[in-house]
Amino acid sequence: MKKQKAFENFVHGIFLILGLITVGFVLLITLYLIIAGIPAIRKIGIWDFLFNTKWASTASEPSYGILPFILTSVYGTAGAIVLGVPVGFLTSVxxxxxxxxKIRTVVSGAVSLLAGIPSVVYGLVGMMVLVPGIRKLFHIPDGASLFAAIIVLAIMILPSIINVSITALEAVPKEYEDASLALGATPVETYFRVSVPAAKSGIAAAVVLGVGRAIGEAMAVMMVSGNAPNMPELFGSVRFLTTAVASEMSYSSGLQRQALFSIALVLFLFIMLINAALNFFLKRSKE
Amino acid sequence: MKTVNSKINAKRKIKVVLLRALCGISAAFTCALVLFLLVYILAKGVPNISWELLTTKRSYLTGKIGILPDILNTVYIIVATLIFVLPLGVGAAVYLTEYAKNKRIVAVIEYAAETLSGIPSIIYGLVGMLFFCQFLNMQTSLLAGALTLVIMNLPTVMRTTQESLKTVPQSYREGAFGLGAGKWRVIRTVVLPGCIDGVITGCILSVGRILGESAALLFTAGFAHALNGFFEGLGSAGATLTVSLYVYAKEQGEFGVAFAIAAILMVLTLLVNLLAMLVGRRFKRRQNYE
Incomplete structure (x- = not known):
């Protein structure tokens, strides 16, 4: 009996460890990013690092200002949200x-396919269709630009926005809608005046999730945005926080490499903020 | 009075029709987008797929490109990731639903899982490179890539398993306990068999995610196109299909090959989605019977 008890405790211990492993991973990632990211920030100076507008990591007198990347990421994400949210929201309604x-089944299938398409495939189509298209349409020398990235991102965040919004809209109690219908509102009026406001926390969560997806996307953006470390311009070649890390990592060394880790740390802080916002909205929509 | 009323009605009617039309147009736009992507990629890619492309490796002597190593690398990395992530994810889910009594611990674990699923893959790639490749000295290898993907996919497997564990009726557990079984025995014989559908769903979702992943593998698994066996392959660097698509399109301008790979990835994604849908439907039906 005693042996049995010891064995059960042993099994319990193993499952406890397995359960805590996710927490361990989060700590590992946080710790590594902080340890790897802090040295360059200290050397460069936090003010200079965050607000200097010039990134010239390989110049003879290197400059490590990441304001262009931060602004590009913010503008790119904002643009994607402006284009993607209305379409995603209306589709979800x-x-x-x-x-x-029947139509619902087909369209939902299409949306989940959209979610499953690898980001490099989006990047490839963007490179071959969008970039030349923008070049011809706006008569600019190179179509690889912030604008191209915004369109790709807007498409890529559609599935997240649609799926989360649908879940929120379906959770609205039927009594609300029935009451509105009984008062003489048409179904469409009911959905927009009653269901949508009732689901607003869930829809906010959908938007925040879209923000997170857009700001974290690297490969597709890298293939269509031109990748020059300029201050953001809608039709200029730009570099995002994610692509700044990805594009120089393979050949970087010394302070340049450390600075790339610092960029990742900044990106991670953005993501943690977005996660916190997401949790806030999700919790509120559950209540 | 009557005219005012009908005016309001007309206004209302127009608004309703407009809103409904907008919703329909948005949905149609989304569908058209998917259709365009599917048709465009298949039309551009399929003509470039040849038996030679699929069954040879890249030769720098003849300049011919084959993607067999990339296909194999993708398979290796999927297998290796699943081997590690399944026990971890299922174990974590079992702990959360069967053992954990402290609400705070559950909340912390679930928050950690949500955090993990929100972290962008490029950050996984970076930490994977620092931790697995450098700190654990695995170098750039498929194994390092697979372990990085384990962390990424852990929340998925955990969540799907948890969902299906919740559907195992409490009475089954009580019945088994009543017959004198210990906790572990109950889990092994009653709980785990009941969550097999969640595990399978988690597997399918993970495979889909691994197929599409590139940023996390760039610096952990590398770009090599060497033809290796499973264990040899895990120890050496290798590009998966997505990574080699990126390299061929962005760095070498081999768009034919890139589109061929894109078409293959597209078909695989389609298959994974169909499978997930079928499995989901089947399990739902089974649950209803029970």
């Missing part, structure tokens, strides 16, 4: 409330 069951 259609799917959750208006669509007949």
């Amino acid at each position: 259609y799917l959750a409330k208006l669509a007949p069951a």
Whole structure:
């Protein structure tokens, strides 16, 4: 009996360790980014690092200002949200409330396919279709630009926005809608005046999730944004926080390499903020 | 009075029709987008797929490009990731649903899992490079890449397993306890068999994610195109299909090969999605019977 008890405790211990492993991973990632990211910031100076507008890591007198990357990431994400959220939101209202069951199945399948397409494939199509298209349409020398990245990102965040919004809209109690219908509102009015406001926390969560996806995307953006460390311009070649890390990592060394880790740390802080916001909205929508 | 009323009604009607149309147009736009991507990639890619491309490796002597090593690397990395992530994810889920009594610990673990699923893959790649490749001295290798992907996919497997564990009726557990079984025995014989559908769903989702992953593998698994066996392959650097697509398109301008790989990835994604849908439907039906 005693042996049995010891064995059960042993098994319990193993499962406890397995359970805590996710926490361990989060700590590992946080710790590594802080340890790797702090030295360069201390050497360069936090003010100079965050607000200097010039990134010239390989120049003879190197300059490590990441303001262009931060602004590009912020503008790029904002642009993607402006374009992606209306389409995603309206699609989700259609799917959750208006669509007949058969159409719903087909469109949902399409949306999940959109979510599954690898980011390099988006990047490739962007490179071959979007970039030349923008060049011809706006008569600029190179179409690889912030604008191209914004369009790619807007498409890539659609599935997250649609799926989370649908979940939120479906969780609205049927009584709310029935009450509105009984008062004489048409179904469409009910969905927009009653269901959407009732689901607003969930829809906010969908937008925040989209922000997180857009700011963290690297490969697709790298293939269409031109990758020059300029201050952001809609039709200029730009570099994001993610692509700044990815594009120089393979040949970097010394302080330049450390600075790349610092960029990753800044990106990580952005993501943690977004995660906190996401949790806030998700918790509120559950209540 | 009547005219005012009908005016309001007309206004209302127009608004309703407009809103409905906007919703429909948005959904149609989303569908058209997917259709365009699918048709465009397949049309550009399929003509470039040849038996030779699929069954040879890249030769720098003849300049011919083959993607067999990349296909194999993708398979290796999927297998290796699943081997590690399944026990970890299932174990964590079992702990959360069967053992954990302290609400705070559960909240911390779930928060950690949510955090993990929000971290961008480029950061995984960076930490994977620092931790697995440098600190644990694995160098740039498929194994390092796979371990990085283990961390990425852990929340997925954990969540799907947890969902299906919740559907195992409490009475089953009580029945087994009542017959005198110990906790571990109950888990092994009653709980774990009940969560097999969640594990399978988690596997499918993970495979989809691994197939599409590139940023996390760039600096952990590398770019090599060497043809290796499973264990030899895990120890050496290698590009998966997505990474080699990136290299061929962005750095070497081999767009034919890039589109061929994109078409293959597209078909695989389609298959994974179909599979996930079928499996999901089947399990739902089974749950309803029970």
